[in-house]
Amino acid sequence: MKQSGKIIIGILIIVAAIGYLIISGTSSFSGYQVEISDLFDSEKDYKDDYLLVPGKLVGDSVNFDGENVQLTFSVTDGKYELPVIYNDIEPDNFQDGAEVFLEGFYDKENNIFKAERVTTKCPSKYEGEKALAE
Numbered sequence: 001m002k003q004s005g006k007i008i009i010g011i012l013i014i015v016a017a018i019g020y021l022i023i024s025g026t027s028s029f030s031g032y033q034v035e036i037s038d039l040f041d042s043e044k045d046y047k048d049d050y051l052l053v054p055g056k057l058v059g060d061s062v063n064f065d066g067e068n069v070q071l072t073f074s075v076t077d078g079k080y081e082l083p084v085i086y087n088d089i090e091p092d093n094f095q096d097g098a099e100v101f102l103e104g105f106y107d108k109e110n111n112i113f114k115a116e117r118v119t120t121k122c123p124s125k126y127e128g129e130k131a132l133a134e
Contacts, residue, residue, distance in 0.1 A: 031049060031050030031051050031052060031103070032046070032049055032050070032051050032052070033051070033052040033053075033054075034046070034051055034052075034053055035053070035054070035077055036053060036055050036075065036076065036077035036079070036080050036082050037077055037079055037080060039053070039080075039082065039106055039108070039113075040080045040082075045108040045109075046105075046106045046108065047108070048105070049105070049106075050103070050104070050105065051102075051103070051104065051105065051106055051113075052101060052102070052103050053075070053082070053101070053102045053103075053106075053113065054099065054100070054101050054102075055075030055076055055077055055082060055099075055100055055102070056075060056076050056077070056078075056097055056098065056099060056100065057073060057074075057075055057094065057095065057096060057097060057098045057099075057100050057120075058073065058074040058075065058076055058081060058096070059095060059096020059097065060096070061073045061074035061081075061083075062090075062094070064089070064090065068087075069087060069088065069089070070085065070086070070087050071085075071086040071087075071088065071089065071090060071118075072084065072085055072086070073086075075100050075102065075113075082111075082112075082113055083111065083112045083113065084102060084112070084113045084114075084115050084118075085112060085113070085114050085115065086115040086118050088118070091118050091119055091120050092120060093120040093121075093122065094120055098120045098121070099120065099121035100118060100119070100120055100121075101118070101119045101120070101121070102115045102117075102118055103115065103116055103117040103118075103119075104116040104117065
């Protein structure tokens with residue numbers, strides 16, 4: 001094989017690898033996004049579906065069991081309240097009314113969300129002076 005053919009094959013392999021890394025790195029979530037109301041109102045049980053569920057934290061529902069490293073709390077959409085179990089510590093900005101994003105599985109039979117990841121949206125105090133002026 002000629003030297004130029006080897007260079008072309010090498011470049012194609014590098015381009016393919018970079019393309020794969022870009023595609024695989026842009027999407028860390030591979031499931032369904034559903035609202036809390038969908039979990040309660042839908043006939044679908046979402047069994048074995050990895051879900052992303054947004055809601056607002058109900059502050060007085062938070063309970064942390066340090067011995068078992070288990071955080072239990074509820075989130076709401078204003079209509080329904082969804083109980084959550086999370087086997088980790090509280091995320092940052094975990095306070096009453098905080099916007100929370102849950103990733104995990106919904107157990108419709110027991111009406112509980114088993115979170116594998118919990119994140120909170122940064123409060124507006126971090127958005128800068130423009131938010132304060134409005």
